[in-house]
Each structure stands twice: as C-alpha cells, then as structure tokens.
Amino acid sequence: MKRIGIDIGGTKIQAGLVLGDKILKKIKAPTPASAKDGLLLIETLLNELTKKEEIAGIGIGVAGFIDIQKGEIISSPNLPFWNGFPLKKAMEERFKGAIFVDNDVNCATLAEARFGVGIGKKNIVGIFVGTGIGGGILIDDKLIHGATCSGVEIGHITINPKGPVCMCGRRGCLEAYSGGWAIMKYACYKAKNVDEVVRLSKEGDKKANLSLERAGKGLSLCLANLITTLSPDMVILGGGVIKAAPIIFEMVKTQVPLIALPVAMRDVQIEMAKFKEEAGFLGASLLG
Numbered sequence: 001m002k003r004i005g006i007d008i009g010g011t012k013i014q015a016g017l018v019l020g021d022k023i024l025k026k027i028k029a030p031t032p033a034s035a036k037d038g039l040l041l042i043e044t045l046l047n048e049l050t051k052k053e054e055i056a057g058i059g060i061g062v063a064g065f066i067d068i069q070k071g072e073i074i075s076s077p078n079l080p081f082w083n084g085f086p087l088k089k090a091m092e093e094r095f096k097g098a099i100f101v102d103n104d105v106n107c108a109t110l111a112e113a114r115f116g117v118g119i120g121k122k123n124i125v126g127i128f129v130g131t132g133i134g135g136g137i138l139i140d141d142k143l144i145h146g147a148t149c150s151g152v153e154i155g156h157i158t159i160n161p162k163g164p165v166c167m168c169g170r171r172g173c174l175e176a177y178s179g180g181w182a183i184m185k186y187a188c189y190k191a192k193n194v195d196e197v198v199r200l201s202k203e204g205d206k207k208a209n210l211s212l213e214r215a216g217k218g219l220s221l222c223l224a225n226l227i228t229t230l231s232p233d234m235v236i237l238g239g240g241v242i243k244a245a246p247i248i249f250e251m252v253k254t255q256v257p258l259i260a261l262p263v264a265m266r267d268v269q270i271e272m273a274k275f276k277e278e279a280g281f282l283g284a285s286l287l288g
C-alpha cells in the first residue's frame with residue numbers, strides 16, 4: 001500500500017507518495033517560519049499528493065533531535081520555532097493512519113539501506129556531510145536511537161579536545177573540521193561554497209588545499225574509530241559536500257584502512273550514497 005514520506009528541513013519541506021522503492025509523486029516548498037504555518041503547508045502538500053486516496057501511513061523526518069517515542073521535536077538548530085513541538089500528536093489530530101517521526105539523517109540512512117547502495121547490508125554507518133554533519137547507524141538492520149531517542153550525533157564526536165570551536169559550543173568536533181562551514185572557514189572565506197574551495201584547490205591555492213586535507217583527515221579519523229567500534233558491513237557517505245568534493249571521499253578510502261583495527265576493517269565497504277535530496281522523504285516513508 002502507498003505511503004507518504006515527509007522531510008522537514010531548514011530551508012524546504014519535501015514530501016513524496018511512495019510505493020515500495022517507487023516515488024509516485026513528489027513535491028516541495030520553502031519551510032515556513034512557524035510550526036502552525038508548517039502544519040498548514042504539510043496539509044496542502046498531502047492533499048496534493050494523495051487526492052484523498054487511502055494511504056498506509058505517514059513518516060516524517062525532521063532536521064533535529066527527535067523523541068521518536070513521543071514524536072516530539074526536542075530541539076532543532078535549523079528549525080528553532082519547532083523546538084518542543086508535539087509533531088506526531090498534531091499530525092494525528094489532522095490525518096488518518098499511523099504517524100511516525102524520526103531524525104532526517106536516520107531516514108536518509110534507512111533509504112540507502114533498503115533501496116540504495118546498502119541493499120542486503122544489516123550493519124551500516126551513514127554519514128551525511130552538508131553545512132553540518134549528520135549520521136545514522138543501523139545495527140542488525142535496526143536504526144539505533146539510544147536513551148534520548150534521538151539521532152546519532154556523529155558530527156559532534158570530539159576528534160581533538162583542543163581543536164577549534166564548533167557550532168555546538170564545544171571544541172574539536174568532527175563538524176569543526178569536515179562540515180561545509182568549517183571547510184569554507186579554513187579556506188579563509190575565499191570561497192562562497194565548497195565547489196569553489198575545490199576549484200581554488202585545483203588552481204593550487206594552498207589554504208583551499210589545506211582545508212580539504214583537514215576535512216578528509218578529520219572524517220577518516222572519526223570513521224576509522226566508528227569502524228573499530230561497530231564493525232559495520234558498510235559505511236555510506238553522502239551529502240552536498242561529499243558530492244562537491246569527491247577528493248574527501250578518496251582521502252577517506254585511502255586513510256581509514258591505515259587507522260582502523262584491521263579485523264574490523266576486513267569486510268567493510270565504503271560507498272557513496274545513491275540518493276540525493278529524495279533520501280529524506282523516501283526513508284521517512286519506511287518508518288514504523
């Protein structure tokens with residue numbers, strides 16, 4: 001039966017009508033600046049997608065810390081006006097069928113595991129590098145949420161306690177080395193985006209070069225430790241920064257095997273994500 005997947009991001013809300021791995025219809029709109037308007041927009045998008053057709057369930061991925069049991073947004077740096085919002089409850093009052101809420105990167109990891117590069121793999125680490133860094137981990141084919149019922153904050157793993165200050169206020173997080181904002185910062189703001197850092201690096205700009213190197217090293221160190229800890233079948237790297245700077249992916253492929261415990265490294269595949277922006281809502285349709 002058809003399902004609905006919704007991806008609520010900082011800049012846009014995307015939704016799709018999904019049957020298995022097939023996206024039958026998709027739609028997107030800018031994220032409104034209040035939870036009330038957000039709900040109204042979701043209602044419009046869903047009416048447009050379903051045309052009152054019956055659906056099996058609605059899954060929602062949100063960029064933030066989510067209490068998946070309550071379906072509540074604990075907090076979201078990108079959507080501060082949704083902080084504390086009981087999304088599942090509000091949706092249940094408006095729509096029929098089961099409603100599920102989870103973190104957006106968990107959803108993207110699930111989409112890759114079921115329909116993307118991770119098909120058939122049960123232990124997967126997904127890392128998505130954009131402006132910030134998000135992660136999702138599947139162990140024995142299940143997403144892990146931990147005691148806080150939230151996501152897996154791989155971007156805020158400390159790789160150097162004396163390192164640069166991160167957006168979260170702590171020092172030396174992975175994100176402060178390998179996130180899009182950090183890559184631009186350490187290229188001395190010469191570039192407007194990571195594509196430009198890559199272009200400058202190819203032209204021989206030393207700072208752009210060092211910045212990409214620093215990003216690749218940070219990600220490799222973090223990933224090697226995750227591989228040593230979890231012994232996954234597959235690591236999936238995705239997100240705008242990895243697409244814009246394939247050199248980071250190449251550095252990871254070369255450096256990780258030199259750092260990780262050989263026995264944990266033996267059977268792991270490191271792959272690029274298959275899906276682009278549809279991963280969030282596709283994965284959300286699989287929740288529950």
Ligand SMILES: [Zn+2]
Nearest residue numbers: 156166168173
């Ligand atoms: Zn941090």
